[in-house]
Amino acid sequence: MIEGTVTAPNLLFIRDHFNEPDVSVGTWKLRIEGRVDRRYEFGFADLAEMPSKKVEAVLECAGNAANGSAVSNGVWEGVPMSSLLEAARPAPDAAYVLLEGADSGRLLQDGPPLPYSQLVPLDKCRDTSSLVAFKYNDLTLPKSNGFPARALFQGLYGMNSVKWLRRIVVLRAGDQGTVFDRSGMNRLYNRVTRQSGADRITRVSSVQVKSAIAWPTDGLKLPAGHYEIWGFAWSGGGAIRQLSISVDGGKQWNSGKLTSPANPYGWVRWSYEWNAKPGDYALMSRAKDATGSEQPLTRDPARKDGYELNWCMPIHCSVR
Amino acid sequence: MLALATDCASGLSAQEKIARFKQLDSEAETAMQQHRASEAVRLYEDAVCLVPNSARGYYGLGVAQAAAGDFLKARESLRTADRLQPATGMPLVMQVRVNFSLGDMDTLKDNLREAAARFPHDADLHTTLARFLAEQNLFVLALAEALRADQGSDDWNSKVQLAILENTVGAHEDAIQNALAIEQNHQLPEQARGAAAGIAGLSYESLHKPDQAVHYLNEAIQLDPAQDNSYLALADLFEQQQKYPDAVNVLKQARAHVPDSNAVLLALGADLVRAEQYKEGLEALRELLQKAPDTPEAYISIADAARRTGDAAQEVGALRELERRKPDYPMIHVLLARAMLNQQPPEYQRILDELSIAAKKDPNDSDVYFLQGKVYVALGRYDQALPALQHSIELRPTEPSPYYQLARVYQKLGKAELAKEQFERVKFLESANAK
Numbered sequence: 001m002i003e004g005t006v007t008a009p010n011l012l013f014i015r016d017h018f019n020e021p022d023v024s025v026g027t028w029k030l031r032i033e034g035r036v037d038r039r040y041e042f043g044f045a046d047l048a049e050m051p052s053k054k055v056e057a058v059l060e061c062a063g064n065a066a067n068g069s070a071v072s073n074g075v076w077e078g079v080p081m082s083s084l085l086e087a088a089r090p091a092p093d094a095a096y097v098l099l100e101g102a103d104s105g106r107l108l109q110d111g112p113p114l115p116y117s118q119l120v121p122l123d124k125c126r127d128t129s130s131l132v133a134f135k136y137n138d139l140t141l142p143k144s145n146g147f148p149a150r151a152l153f154q155g156l157y158g159m160n161s162v163k164w165l166r167r168i169v170v171l172r173a174g175d176q177g178t179v180f181d182r183s184g185m186n187r188l189y190n191r192v193t194r195q196s197g198a199d200r201i202t203r204v205s206s207v208q209v210k211s212a213i214a215w216p217t218d219g220l221k222l223p224a225g226h227y228e229i230w231g232f233a234w235s236g237g238g239a240i241r242q243l244s245i246s247v248d249g250g251k252q253w254n255s256g257k258l259t260s261p262a263n264p265y266g267w268v269r270w271s272y273e274w275n276a277k278p279g280d281y282a283l284m285s286r287a288k289d290a291t292g293s294e295q296p297l298t299r300d301p302a303r304k305d306g307y308e309l310n311w312c313m314p315i316h317c318s319v320r
Numbered sequence: 321m322l323a324l325a326t327d328c329a330s331g332l333s334a335q336e337k338i339a340r341f342k343q344l345d346s347e348a349e350t351a352m353q354q355h356r357a358s359e360a361v362r363l364y365e366d367a368v369c370l371v372p373n374s375a376r377g378y379y380g381l382g383v384a385q386a387a388a389g390d391f392l393k394a395r396e397s398l399r400t401a402d403r404l405q406p407a408t409g410m411p412l413v414m415q416v417r418v419n420f421s422l423g424d425m426d427t428l429k430d431n432l433r434e435a436a437a438r439f440p441h442d443a444d445l446h447t448t449l450a451r452f453l454a455e456q457n458l459f460v461l462a463l464a465e466a467l468r469a470d471q472g473s474d475d476w477n478s479k480v481q482l483a484i485l486e487n488t489v490g491a492h493e494d495a496i497q498n499a500l501a502i503e504q505n506h507q508l509p510e511q512a513r514g515a516a517a518g519i520a521g522l523s524y525e526s527l528h529k530p531d532q533a534v535h536y537l538n539e540a541i542q543l544d545p546a547q548d549n550s551y552l553a554l555a556d557l558f559e560q561q562q563k564y565p566d567a568v569n570v571l572k573q574a575r576a577h578v579p580d581s582n583a584v585l586l587a588l589g590a591d592l593v594r595a596e597q598y599k600e601g602l603e604a605l606r607e608l609l610q611k612a613p614d615t616p617e618a619y620i621s622i623a624d625a626a627r628r629t630g631d632a633a634q635e636v637g638a639l640r641e642l643e644r645r646k647p648d649y650p651m652i653h654v655l656l657a658r659a660m661l662n663q664q665p666p667e668y669q670r671i672l673d674e675l676s677i678a679a680k681k682d683p684n685d686s687d688v689y690f691l692q693g694k695v696y697v698a699l700g701r702y703d704q705a706l707p708a709l710q711h712s713i714e715l716r717p718t719e720p721s722p723y724y725q726l727a728r729v730y731q732k733l734g735k736a737e738l739a740k741e742q743f744e745r746v747k748f749l750e751s752a753n754a755k
Binding site for chain 2: 022024025026043044045046048049050051052134135139140142143147148221222223225226227320
């Protein structure tokens, strides 16, 4: 279950591809290299004492189920990646950044063990809200969430916010494919759409508009009475503008109320006053963002992958 | 504004200027020691007017200005001192303090980076900074400075401080590694090894490894039996495991070695009550209240003991005393009302008065209306019980108890169907909760 306008650190979701690495704060280093004039590395003390900024952001796993709990919202603090990159002076032909974590393992049975890594466009890294984050809600990151430092990108799915970050490699356009393919990571986080008998493969990236019902929880039994149905809505495309609720499995929709300030990259709390009479109910929420994107009512049948599960899945409860 | 040097030094020879500077400096130091900061500022201003290239003068002026609350001027003076004598780090340390007081975290970080660049191996300087930052709860920056101090020294003090900070920020494995390096070094004083063992114990506890936590906390107690923290941490661990007799044993040991610790006495009293050793528990709690009568937890533990032994009058008495001393203690009126309901015969009107105060303090507390409903039921005032219980249900519809009371009300009113409906809701909710 998701809860809280700001998710408590002990409730941050955890998704890993490999085992959590042993990273010592005393010996941890972050190295910046690749297509740059000045390669350099620094430790935690240097990072902690650099000028930092705070950003509120939803972090959602790209494979988070509809109404799933692999999502959180909080205030991250870190050093803007732009200033770290600026100090390294990327070459004019630089276009991508490979972010590498300290966790490693085998993605392919016959392949060598490789560190977890992701590829992010340089422009996104230069966005002043993209951070090398070392605090969450004013506390150091929990170890399982990337302590001592991780990448943090507003609006992108969680896989790009690489945990236990240890290397930032600047790449020129054209090199990114080769480097990324070699890592084996290109096999993950792909949108696979079956069209005219053929699979079209594109990269999953921006968080899709989505909402979740936090209360009631699925399968809850309630006595008849007045209740507040509530939950959260978010999008990587812009602030949430509208939230609709259905208690009959999507036949009729009513407007919910947005009860916290709209934030382009944080989630917004919503609620709906429900006079629950005896019966069985299928509750659904549906969000629309500032760009007009709206949650789909059902999963696109052409999708063959397990990502971007943002359709309106009902939760059931009975009232007596 | 400082007077021009030529004005304040006019007519004085170089030797006289130095002599006058020393005199002003000495008088300013005395003024500072006697907490006369404004006077110290004036004296230092005169001093730096006489000798405008004196780093000591500007440093003293900055410290005095900070003590007088003029942080902006203090920062300028300290910057001047730093410029005049860049080989010493103290003006930078003071700037960190002043920038903290100004709430200027960006400049504070500038100071820290400058200290790192100019004094990379000065462990004392970074230890001083780490201590100050930790005192201000800036634990991440404190950790950064402790890491820098650790690089510049093999001093065990720095390592203990680093381990404490690592434990504080959640780097438990690092904390254990550093702490055990000290704990296992038999050349070091037992006090240091004890502190390190304590940190290792706390970190193991955070990593949910209770066996190792117990081992190292016991080790900490053996190495430094005069520290109450290790006993308290170990007792706390046993409390979490509901091993109250074990907690009591640890705290009795603590009483023998640290007899003046109020924290030990409070924990001992509370754990004796939890271990159902009421007489001894009450003795400990009363002894504590004689020494520290404003300890709310002691009254709560006494009330707890009284409730467990069925002494409602004593329970009410302890809570009344708590209310007298801490009128804003959370939920005190609800606690009192509950305790008063156990008295025989209950004084219903006084209980209602108590609940009325509770409702004013927190109108959304469903317990208040539930207890009101119970009292009205007991008084046979069913017309008043109904809205109270219904309001309690509105505030917390998933709690079965108010439905049960509501069913009793409907029974009394002869509304069998409505009573049955409420009883069914109780069963429905209890089955849902059990699931």
